[in-house]
Amino acid sequence: MLTGDLVRLRAFEPSDAELIWRWNNDPEVGRWMFGGYPESAAQIARRFEELPRNSYAGTFLGIEPLDAPRLIGSVRLRDAAPETGAAELDLRIGDKDYWGRGYATDTMRVICRYGFEDMRLYRIALTVVADNVPARRVYEKVGFVEEGRRRECFRRGGKWHDMIIMGLLEGELR
Template identity: 85%
Template sequence: MLTGDLVRLRPLEPSDAETMWRWNNDPEIGRWMFRGYPESLAQITERFAALPRNAYAGTFLGVEPLGEQRLIGSVRLRDAAPETGAAELDLRIGDKDYWGRGYATDTVRVICRFGFDEMRLHRIALTVVADNEPARRVYEKAGFVAEGRQRECFRRDGKWHDMILMGLLEGELR
């Protein structure tokens, strides 16, 4: 298991499907995320039962508070390629009781440390909705810097929003 000051990252289990389904159907949790098409609990359960094994190209982990066996979020390093030494980061803290308490920042630090130390990545990138200030602060605390902007490419609540491309290089993690 991967541990930080506040969190433990562990492989996702088929039994986590119901929690993820609840988060997927909560508009507040999914406000700044790409939602895709609605899925039933049965569809998510089936998808979780068939999750590929964590590997270099994709590592998808559950987030738990240290000392508890309670799923509060998920984090993923995806599209990693040894030829480029790069991967993309996705993060969701789905349990609102843990918002604004440092769990997201600790999760980012733990997964990035794993990416740099164990996967030998050189760069980790992500995109975040420009108006999602809490998420941007989390990434900046960990050392991510804004590298570019995609204008009006995310639609929510009848309005178009910009996306910010952020990156973190090996040696920049704080």
């Protein structure tokens, strides 16, 4: 397990699928997330039973608070390539009781430290909806900088939103 000041990151278990299904169906949790087509709880459970082993190419971990053994979110480093030393990062705090309390920031520091030190990455990138101000604050707090913008490419609530491309290089983590 990977541990920070507030969180531990651990591999997913098949029993986590039901909670993921609930988060996937909560409009507030999924407001700024790219969503696929609706999945049943059984489909998610099957997918969790078949999750590939965490590896250099992709590491998908559950987030738990240190003081309670309960899943509150997920974080993933994906599409890692040793040729470029780069990966993409996805983060979701699904348990709304843990929003705005430092858990996302601590998770970002833990997963980025893991990416730079253990995976030997040089660059970690992510995309975020421009209007998702709380997420942008978290990313900036740990050192991510805006590197570009894709205009009006994400539709939510009948409105098009810009996506911001952010990056963090080895040595910039705060």
